[in-house]
Amino acid sequence: xxxxxxxxxxxxxxxxxxxxxxxxxxxxxxxxxxxxxxxxxxxxxxxxxxxxxxxxxxxxxxxxxxxxxxxxxxxxxxxxxxxxxx
Numbered sequence: 001x002x003x004x005x006x007x008x009x010x011x012x013x014x015x016x017x018x019x020x021x022x023x024x025x026x027x028x029x030x031x032x033x034x035x036x037x038x039x040x041x042x043x044x045x046x047x048x049x050x051x052x053x054x055x056x057x058x059x060x061x062x063x064x065x066x067x068x069x070x071x072x073x074x075x076x077x078x079x080x081x082x083x084x085x086x
Contacts, residue, residue: 002058003065006047010066011073013040 017036021029044066052059 001065002047002051002062003067004069006044006062006066007069007073009043010040010070013043 013036017032021032024032048059048063048066051062
């Protein structure tokens with residue numbers, strides 16, 4: 001559950017940053033995306049660091065769950081993009 005929630009907030013943050021960057025000039029859009037990347041990576045690090053301090057099993061479950069949901073989200077995005085093009 002932790003990994004799934006982490007992925008949910010990761011993608012919400014990504015979507016918000018993409019929307020903000022799309023409505024900004026190029027230099028500012030680059031800065032928005034870079035800051036967003038650092039924030040998302042920091043969020044993943046903090047959650048997984050807390051999980052590893054609780055137990056190794058929780059860390060593995062959270063990391064695997066995040067990975068599975070991340071790959072599933074990418075797959076869904078790729079399929080929706082392909083359907084939109086054709």
